[in-house]
Amino acid sequence: MLKTLSLLLLSLATYASASPVKVQANCTTPTVRRSWHDMAEADKKAYLEAELCILKAPAKTSKMPGAKTRWDEFASLHQLHALQIHSTGQFLPYHRYFLHIHEALLAECGYTGAHPYWDEPRDAGKFPQSPVFDTKLGFGGSGSGTQSCVQDGPFKNLTVNIGPGFTTQPRCVNRKITNALSSLTNKAAVDKAIAPTTYDEAWITIYNGPHLGGHMALAMMNGDSITSAGDPLFMLHHGFVDKMWWDWQMKDPSKRFTEMGGPNAQDPSTGFLEFPGGIEQESSMWGKPTAAMLAVTPDPRSGDSGNVVTLSHIMTSLGIIPDATVGDVMDPAGGYLCYTYK
Template identity: 30%
Template sequence: MRILRLIFLVAFGISLTAAASCTPEKALTRKEWRELGSTERTDYIDAIWCLRHLPSTLPNEEFPGARDRLDDFVVTHINYTNMIHFNGILLPWHRHFVFLWETALREECGYKGSVPYWNWALDADNLFASPVFDGSATSLSDNGVYDPNEPIPCTPTGKCFPRGTGGGCVQSGPFKHFPVHLGPLNASLARSYRPIPRYAFDYNPRCLSRSLNPYFISNYNNQREVDKMLAANSISEFLAIMSPSEQNTTSAHGAGHGTVGGSMSDLFVSPQDPSFMLHHAMIDRVWAQWQDQDPANRNALNGTTIIFDPPDAPLVTLDTLVEFGVLAPSREVRETMDPMDYGYCYAYT
């Protein structure tokens, strides 16, 4: 497997020497959205639209809903959902997923910047004033039109929370007319060992929807919760706040999705919302900050390779392979543990 990855890297012109020589001075800096100037924000927005206008690399007869390069990321997320959430793979897999997104923007769309992150804690007290969602020309658009029939958000086991404030199509900003092509998919598909049905990849064009929900961000994504994660003494304590495997709760990870609502709250197709990568960059940032407190001992893992950590599922180890479909070759978990190694070279403000 290592030889195959070496062949892939050489074939695509990726220098192992350059990757090994990453230093803080060379690292790409990922900034919080409000730290970006208006031109930097516009460049990132334009790069997302660029992916929307590039052809998909997936066979249309197998994946009819994949109409463009952005959809390749959505399909990949759908395909692996039941192996990369509420378990020991969540953090490693999504770290590489965001990196692959960043690489595609830079290499396929000429984007010069990095993936921004959304520091939820800065918006925990006033979500509607967030520069990420204020609907301005340099935001990621705004709330959705209010839909009185929007379903109440509930966990797979039936614990429910206050509904959001929208439910319909976003109303203004750069993604007002942003199409989504896949889903929606029912959360009941999130079950151990259940294969993803073929209809999950059907073409279903519609608008980008949102339902901003202050309940989630104020309770689960505030600075107090971030501080508790950073103070965790083990990866199990960290994940208990970030994303526990229990089905009847929510957490910083799930609440970030629920805060945006709409398309973002769909476990399977949430990468269709442009805020997805900013949310997961923040998750990666908090994880990286926790790791940096004790680098020698925090390549720690907890959980299995199956959603909700069923007792008979394989435990994650550093040798566990994670898959990325057409986006990239498989990768050992050990190769996802350091943002400054194994081809990564990035840091957060």
Template identity: 35%
Template sequence: MAVMSVAGRRIMYLVTLLLVLCSTGVFSVPTPSGSGGSTSTKPFGTCKSIQKRKEWRSLSNTEKFQFLYAMNCILSKPGRTPASIYAGAKTRYDDLVATHINQTFEVHYVGHFLPFHRYYTWTMEKMLRQEAGYTGTFPYWDWHRDVGQGNTKFFSSPIWDANLGFGGNGAYLPVPAAQAAFAVPGRTGGGCVTTGAFKNMVVNLGPGNDFSGNGARCLSRDMSPYFSGRYLSKNQTKVTLAAKNFYEFDVIVEGGPSFEASGIHGGGHYGIGGTLGIMGDLYVSPGDPAFWIHHSNLDRVWWSWQKLKTANMQDFGGPSCLMDYYKPGETQKCANATTDMPLNLGYADMIKANVGVKVKDVMNIREMCYDYDFLLDINGNDYPNPL
């Protein structure tokens, strides 16, 4: 049996102490009401600086540790969602997961899918800064670096590092007969994550839309390098960036107008979550911390497309209700989405609980006080962003 070094014990003691301080409210702040004290005209306030999001590999070891610690801090802080509403929402992290479960069929396969998740990811970043003392950059995962050339490249990504990373795959588990027809091709796991910063994480909500907390379980992953290799390839990104307008772009990203199709969005979810992993559960997918670095990169792809289409920076459209895509000769059930559509995150909201913002407020990320170190050209290649 290996004996932990004195230095290792000191680090573990420090981490434990910090998490205790976090959970007791040392890093808490008053309920937010907007950066500028008002949500009427400029919900994100006046930017004193632009936070530059970086790819995970660009972070120093210290920055990685600080980010992973801050995420664990949010996982340990008491939540704001009343138990009378969702009994299983126990932590601040659960506040975020609960609102995703609650709005699952309102914010997927709709025009406002990308704006909602841009605001959602920004909210996590804001929560880390205001409630966990985080001062670093919010990372993204550049999928192109880790897909292709078989399983080895995917599994060896620094993202899954056993020490300064999100941990790896779960042990292989067979798919129950009831789910066999829907098994993700190439799945390789399904068991609990046993390494990395989240090896002891408990997912309180789900599975599916279960808010009771009775289904609390470990963080699981069921990685499919085959699936991610197909849908997170540079060629798929190139196809996505070639979209002529937002409506077309959104359909390609989500893989609509069919649940059986996929795009770069599903490529990350099912490439990591497979059939039995948390990321593969449409409702509770934010329960895997890898969700945030996947969606941060998805946002980077959208922002890159917006920059490529500078004349149409505010281009937006699509159905306002699930799968209500336009089909010639058929009448849509709902009105199309507009930039006046509200976005709110319930008790997780960092603008004002249950108030939120509108789509038009999140169309320009620099007005949300962040940008990316690298953007993508029309061929899906990185280029330095002249901030």
């Protein structure tokens, strides 16, 4: 009996060290994610201060190649996963998990409030006037110079060491607003993006619609699909993308909180949906992952039995927070996550 018990304890301990065990709590009081427009001034300040703290904090793990700061480690995750979380079925769940990793980093820096998003349709067609670009209570405006470095706001003169593409070189936080493209995130575009009745169609219409529209209008980190997460504004844009998925799910919750699909890695002949030519041709733009990057990049089929994303698919942050499955993040108020949108 004693022997059985100690064997059991031993196997539990082995299991725990091999894969961190998640605590599955109930979600009784979800945090409310609000658009930047509607956040209290004090919350905006606290949020921006925490972002600055992450950008300045030294790296904590040695896993992400080229990362010097905590922010670099986070941006690196997006770079390492780039060819499996864009133009694939993983796009929505991984970016939802990515925002959850961001929440953990914000908490390390003392911010435990709700994650913000940007209700882009409110500002579509007039992005430059958005409160998001405020120099004191926002992210600063459009950058200038050859690198489009932001010239004002909290993120001016800060360095990110991840990117461009699959390189790791120091560069400024940068973006360039093209207002003519900002109408791509208007209400009509959102309605169209969340109109499909199957996940297989919806992830594509959200991806190609307001998601890409916002990226093109903002050109964060030189418009780089691999490392645009280096600009803190990315989190607000992807908060909006996550809300589109949630709005789509809420039209038929009993079905759509469990509906998953799509390929778990890019088709090499297609590559990114936003660029023609496939992975090989695209790599002339941003290079290829280095051997050090490939060594820590997870298998895109992780947890799936084939090439299609399932609820068992395992997502990783390389140790920043425990791994999670796609099933864990399907419902934002399901217990693993605990938030709602207003």
